[in-house]
Amino acid sequence: MIEMPAIDWLTAVVFAPLAGAILAFLLPRQAHWVGVGAVVLTALMASALVLQVLTEGAVVTPLGNWGAPLGIDLRADGLSATLMAMTTGVGLLVSLGALNSYAHHRAPERMRRYFWPLWLLLLSGLNGVYLSTDLFNLYVMLEVISLAAVGLTVLSGRIEAVRAGLEYMYASILGALLFLLGVGFVYLELGRLDFAGLLAAPPSPALGAALALMVAGLALKTALFPLHVWLPQAHANATAPASALLSALVVKASLYIVLRLAQYLLPLSEVLVALIGLLGVGAILWGSIQALRAERLKLLVAWSTVAQIGLVFVAFARAGADGVAESWKAAALLMLAHAIAKAAMFLAAGRIKEEIGHDRIRELDRSPVRPTLAQLSFALAAISLVGLPPSLGFAGKWILMEGAMTSGYWHWIAVTMIATMLSVAYFSRVLTGFLRFDRQRTTVGEHQGWALADAAPLTLALCALGLGLLAAPILAFMNIGYPFGGAP
Amino acid sequence: MIDPLLLFDVILGLAIVSLAVTVLVVRDRFAMIVLVIVFGLMSALAWVRLAAPDVALAEAAIGTGLTGALLLATWRQVRTEPERWPALPRGVMVINMGLCALVLAGLVGAFLATPLGTPGLGVAVADNLADSGVEHPVTAVLLNFRAYDTLMEVVVLLVAVIAVWMIDRGVSQAPQPTLGPELGDLPRGFARLVLPAITVIGAYLLWVGTSAPGGAFQGGAVLAAVGILLLLTQRYQPQPSHRPLARGVFVLGVAGFAAVALLVAGGGRVPFEYPADHAKTLILLIEGLVTLSIAATLAALFHGREPEAISTQGGRS
Amino acid sequence: MSTGLIFGLTGLGVFVVGLCGALVLVDPLRRVLALKLCSVGAGFMLVVAAWKAPPEAPDPVPHALVITGIVVMISATAVALALIRRLHTLEHEHHD
């Protein structure tokens, strides 16, 4: 019986968006249909891969059949399959939102022509990061993501966007080069670059330097506190779908690599974990303060990204160095919750700006337009980001505090509480504007009815809320292939 | 008496580091660009001393030649920019310098504590070289053992050209740098003489890649230099009507590479696993496509903008 | 005192000079060059990791990686320079 060539989902998930991008680049007028089609196809393939991981456990494809140290292996275990499913799912809904915001009457032809190839190449890079097990391959994938993300940031062509894009470019390339020097030190010490080689490596000065360089580079790319300067302007000045992709998906790739490094590289020293936690606290405080001072809606949402990333690093450091084997789950859940909710929030912010005409927070309650569906999805997303039950954010924070409690690190619980209070503070600035608690200043016009464009942010927000109920199965799925337990 | 070549290395090393500092410190911007080109030359010499001829070729052709051309073209347009010499307050500068000194001390400490010459993957490459389809180990690694990396690298080039076409739309038609007639016919004659020579050298580098240092990237870069010369001597002026063809050539390398990688995956084989007997032909096919794609992409990056019809403001298609 | 050691230290020196430049400098063109210096410095580290004492042939894998790094770096440089040119054009259109 000829063995039916089983489609290798691992390469399919990376090559499908690549083919979509090539087609979208070749056919500029039909770019949006080709783009949405490719994202739908990738989403289907991702779900097939998730099923395969569910049934068979971790799936490995040795590319070129050369095996790990010489060739490159693609591996999908629970953690990477979950993040890839999140990326394609959120990406699909953001694409639907993009169909509307780049429609003929709203955006120049050029933006529609170039959004889709860049977004699909970004998707291919993201899937490549989640599946790769080779350090240099991660570097090349990070570069694909960086260039595509800078392209998306600059899509609107306004001078603030170009200036923010240039700053983003410098930070992102410098981060990648720090990572590359770390890769050089790993090769100097071990003579191989795959994760399996890192597992058995005894601690040594070169590996210590490599870990420090890589974490520094990745912290720069995820805009962790002292290195966050480039993020707010880049995410606030991009167009709505682009900033949704940047804030929800691009930042997660570097966070994921930090988790992988913590898993594979030598046991982390207590000092390094505490330092990461401290930087997380700094990010929460500074991000929240700036969010409270932000004038424009999208700037507030961008600063809340800085704060939420700080919280992910706190979740990572909640139980000290030996607790990392458990606390990655809290970090992963918070990453998921932040991605879904933040995508919903940015899309909603874009819709609000379209309907009201401006996004200045102070005048949100003066608009003649009646509260719209977009404002509802913004509020629902805010609930998940704040972390109220039953949202996914709540589940993540719960596991964070639970782990901190069991290992006696009470200060992390206090930090989480403060983070929650601060996020309530800066989101309520916006929600009061929506609900017009203060006296109405102008007559309220007729209800404009619902637009198809509101579907994307609403579904995302509802997912962010509803998935909290599925936290246990998600956690069980993430544990397939023992990402952090004893590797088989 | 110590080996004089070691003395050569020490002087070369010191020259490279001091050049690096001078590049960032020298006031005149044109001197900065010339110094970067000389820095590239020196680092290519260092690659040669480290017995890495492939890297020296790549550094000379891409890192120094094409980067220098890009910098000169950008410098020409940005010449009137006032020199914003370090506006950072002195205190911040000192802190940063101190931080960098600390980082340097840490890295040098870690580097010196590590014995050199760890047995890397050299043995594994040598064992598998026979059925990789090519004789030259670096080309075998690039196009067979780590072909996935190389494919993604060509994707990076594709993303770059898409981003550059999107960023620098032809709306403000700054006068294109060209070798105008006012310079007399000597440079144009020189360009006419050098063009065929460079094309032959580029093709030679591509062909020799399977058995000696060379290959798709170095050959592609040298052929890109041909493209740049055509642009400079105005023998080829990009027209909006050429865009579909240009897009086709840009994606040629990635599409061809990915297609080959997937097509070989049928019948129980894994993607990128070339059948043993066809390996060489497949690799040469991929190299040819990738070289064409790289040459066109790098030349387009030098041209720096999508050739839009100047007449219509918002772009026609 | 071998060739590998000398150029390893050179690479680290160039990387840190580039890092310092990228952090301190303000002029956009110079910051792109600072990043190119970092890329050459990181490349030095990889090739030094592959270097063996002369009679032995060096390890080809890092050479392939550095070639990939050089091509990636010129793509990033090209995009950064396009951004700088665009910013320059926009700023000048802004003023006059």
Place this chain on the structure above:
Amino acid sequence: MSIELLALVLIAAGAAFFVVGTIGLLRFPDTLCRLHALTKADGLGLGLTCLGVALLVGSVGEMLRILLIWGLVAVSSAVSGHLIAGHVLRSNAPVRGR
């Protein structure tokens, strides 16, 4: 033995011309004089070195490659001399005896 000696002498002479060229580049008062020093050193210095190396090198193929290198450099340095001179004259820089 004499071939190696001859090659060594040629290469040494080539290097000497480079040194002279560099000193000329440093010492001469204005651009055109420096240009004169450069093109001489360029052409002859490399020419002698190429000749010396060609004597020592094994196959004919390599000799042809060395010839090609020398040809390319000689042509490009001649053209560069001419262009830079033209550039300097047009930009009416201070030239002795103008």
Place this chain on the structure above:
Amino acid sequence: MTLALSIIALVLLASILAGLVPVLRGPQPAERMLAAQLLGTAAVAILLILSLLMEMPVLLDVALVFALLAAITLICFVVVTRREDH
């Protein structure tokens, strides 16, 4: 023999470093490009000698690309700095 060649290579490297001074000092762009051309040619000479010392005939290809690189940057320079007042 190899000792003599090494010393010559050192001398050439020294002449390159000395050639850097006019690149820094030269007031006009033409001066700097002039010096850069000399450095390029000296680098080609060093490569030729190294191909003997390190028994790597492949370095001749590298020297060829160096020479090519000098030609390309030269033409770029001439185009970039030509007068715009015509």
